[in-house]
Amino acid sequence: MKTVDIVERIEGEAKLVCQWEKNKISDVRVEFLNFRGFEYILKGKAPLDALVYTPRICGICGQAHLKATVEALEQIYKNHNEELIITNKAKLLREVGLNIEIIDSHIKWFYMFIMPDVVKFSNNDYSEYKALKGKKWLEASACASEVIKVLAIIGGQWPHTSYMIPGGVVSDPTLLDLTTMQNYIDYGIKFFENNLVGMEIENYLSFNEAEDLYKVKADLKDFITLSFENGFEKIGKSYNRHLVLGSSLSFEEGKINKKLIKNIDFENIEELSLNTFNIDKSKNSKDAYTWSKSALYANNFYETGPLSRTLVQNRKFISSVHKHYKDSMFTRVMARMDELGFLLKKTKELIKRVDISEDSFIKPKISINEFKHGLAEVAVEACRGSLYHEVEIEDGKISKYDVITPTVWNLGPGIDGKLSTSQKAIIGTNSIEKAKLILRSFDVCSVCTTH
């Protein structure tokens, strides 16, 4: 039997085509059928224009794209032995911006994309989680609106800002601005404490074993209870291979394929398009069914995202939960919410470290257009996982721009008989509702996946 279902309430839409055998999903295809063509549009453009284009790849993770672009352009300077000086202040303001975007996304993801489906598994009254109307939904929306102002103060607007430029950032916050930013972060911390975990953040962050799950209160407790009632800790397991391409003050790079390896080599990244539509229809392969490509590291599919980051960093609470429940749908959701707490605290510290007497920007000695040829590969950690940008310039123009988004790692099609991360996670599931939840646990974004 074959079923076709549509997954909405993600960014864009995904089509879930399942084959069923003995009431279990025996094969699955995740199809993304919306395409814009950023990589074609960027070709021939001035390199600095990419700072305005790439954030528009996604309305949710635009900061991650901006940071990847700016670091790629700086990499080109470095490769010409003209390394730019980026002050600590600029580095901090960039990372604060990116972290805030992740924080904002995690809040909305839990309340707007996950919980409305999770509560459908219960007969009890969870109407407070109802989309658009429920008290909890509205409170989460209000909190996200407050927290994102931290980014608006230094970025000017959100979504889609371009305040980072090669050499630093354009913004120059005052002490008052920094205090205001901390106040908005405190709003987020209060929300985390009062609404999500029902205890002080320090208390929560001191958890170090899976048994601490039972101490969690408030909304996250609702999720934990519903999960154990419905066996969410048993579904959605994939290869349990994890990849973190980006490193920063908040995250460490590394990969786990049975054991943890801390150094990452971009040489091992491969992007394939056997199942991908071609922009020139006459060149479509007969196996093409989606606009997403497939991404492999050292010839293997890897999962990327908060769970991978938590494991590579060995943050104890979730690492212990993971020991018990592996890379299940339950662990994935818990890891993302745990990262919310971790980042709220971390980002507040980063803001405190900003020294306003430092420069925000130090002008590059030469224009990037003066390089005849340039090539750069960079990765940053976005809300959904590792984001990779590869840029090539020829005679002052972009000659190639390749983007591999986190959702391509997690949700792209399998290849050469190998199942992709999400396919592996979904196969064996006994209901379409659970299959959709597993898909959501990867934080699906259709527009990122195809870009």
Added chain:
Amino acid sequence: MVDSQEMVKKVFTQNSARIDTNKGDAYYNSLFEKAKERLKALRAQPALKDIDMMEVVESEGVNRRDFMKWASATTATLMLPPMFTPLVAEATELMNRVPVIWIELQDCAGNSEAILRSSTPTVDDLLFDVLSLEFHHTLMAASGHQAEHQLEDAMHHFKGKYLLFVEGAIPTALNGQYGTIGPSGETFQEHLARLSKDAAAVVAVGTCATYGGVPAAAPNPTGAVGVMDLVKGKPVINIPACPANPANMVGVVLHYVLTGQVPELDSLLRPKFAFGYRIHDNCERRAHFDAGEFVEEWGDIGAQNNFCLYKVGCKGPMTFNNCSIIRYNEGANWPIGVGRGCIGCSEPDFWDKYAYERPMADANIKAPTGGVEKTVDEFGLGLLTATTIGIGVHAVASAVAGKRTVHSEDEE
């Protein structure tokens, strides 16, 4: 399609974008009476949602006075005289009589993200409790087949009455195969045609939906166009910008509730209340422009003193939008506030036309509005004596400092 894009460029050169901010007592008195009748008629209609606006507002701890303050600011945003404030407040309460269907096409969801953080007080409630959002791809409760049914129901039930909000461009190349939706694989183009057919009006939100936006940037690989290129015989309201300002989305709905009509539009179908003047006209750094005080490069003494960003590529002088007043994220800030400069995102073809090394190049752009876009100096000489003096002084100062003095295309 190409013709209409050309047409867009042509009308952009006209002066019709200017707004008349005082149309005289006779006009406003007649509009006032009309709005009163309209609200009375709306009140007689059954509410789509049984929610009392004032209860919602008060339950959120916002008192009547704060709410009236909001109504008063919104009245000003809509460019109506203060006497309309009570009517705007009343219209807010009656927003639940107007059904809204919101669809996403070739987009990045940035406008949906923006409206999630719409202006206070409690406009989340305004929108989600009072406004009858019958369908929203990303935010609604339903998903999958259930969502499909919800959309069909809403279209059928509110035939001829709903406002269709469209986010995202429409790919037309390859018979629309760059974007399909739903289990049947309907193309975005077919989807838009089907949903706009019975809409009271179509509101294109964001630069993708209005002019094709990023996807339509050269070489426009998917043949992306905006809503107005495809929807004919139906009022189309454009709210460009990337993202569109939520205040303007709310403004359009309120205006529709208040008057039963689409607001006065410019030649690009943008509501004049929001796009009737340039960012430059109300910019907080305008005084520095007039005084000839410019940021020469990021991080310089001018940047530290919030001088004018024109010389580092600000497109404010040729960009029609009210973000210098409304700002973003509930007024938290806006691009010029952080010293980045405007990228002109509410203008047609801005991706290509205003592109060159945006936002940091010298602002030597030829926008067809007639005015500042020539060069700082030509503009100064031609239009503003005070500015000319300012720029003269500035030029001397720059020369002393050994920097460039003027902008011209020959430079560099």
